[in-house]
Amino acid sequence: MAFLMYAALKQDLIHQQYQLTSRLTQITRKMFNLNKYATNISDGSISMNDMMNTPASLFGRQNMFMSYSNNMAMAGAQQQMAQMAPMMQAQLAQMPPQYQQAYQNMIFQNLYKQQRDQIKDQETQLLNEQEEQMTAEKEQIQSQLAMIKQELDSVRKAEAEGIKDFTPNYTGQG
Numbered sequence: 026m027a028f029l030m031y032a033a034l035k036q037d038l039i040h041q042q043y044q045l046t047s048r049l050t051q052i053t054r055k056m057f058n059l060n061k062y063a064t065n066i067s068d069g070s071i072s073m074n075d076m077m078n079t080p081a082s083l084f085g086r087q088n089m090f091m092s093y094s095n096n097m098a099m100a101g102a103q104q105q106m107a108q109m110a111p112m113m114q115a116q117l118a119q120m121p122p123q124y125q126q127a128y129q130n131m132i133f134q135n136l137y138k139q140q141r142d143q144i145k146d147q148e149t150q151l152l153n154e155q156e157e158q159m160t161a162e163k164e165q166i167q168s169q170l171a172m173i174k175q176e177l178d179s180v181r182k183a184e185a186e187g188i189k190d191f192t193p194n195y196t197g198q199g
Contacts, residue, residue: 038176041169045169061078062079
């Protein structure tokens with residue numbers, strides 16, 4: 026009877042070990058993919074090469090980031106340009122007409138880049154928080170796996186001892 030109990034306990038532990046190992050693999054893969062995504066957006070823009078090297082699981086998120094960061098940066102830069110217009114008019118009046126548009130474009134591009142960098146920083150902060158959560162979960166799973174391994178070793182040892190107790194001992198004396 027003890028043998029069956031050990032066999033059932035061993036199977037349960039092996040099943041738990043499999044589930045935890047599977048979850049650990051999922052987390053590790055997700056962390057790798059998020060790291061790849063973070064690298065792709067690290068400069069605040071996404072190139073065609075970045076798009077081609079994006080993990081499939083994050084392709085939609087990267088597209089959303091690209092669209093969102095462009096739209097928000099454009100709106101923010103336009104708003105700042107409007108706020109700066111009175112000050113810029115005085116500066117533009119002192120410039121030759123052929124340089125006025127180039128100066129405005131330069132200012133707008135700088136404002137756009139600043140806005141895009143802020144959005145990238147927000148996304149990076151979100152990614153860091155996700156990584157911290159996944160790292161904590163990985164550590165918890167690794168701890169559980171270590172305990173399961175110890176318990177499994179104990180069950181196997183006890184199971185082997187239980188089998189010895191039920192094995193007939195023939196001495197050959199009769």
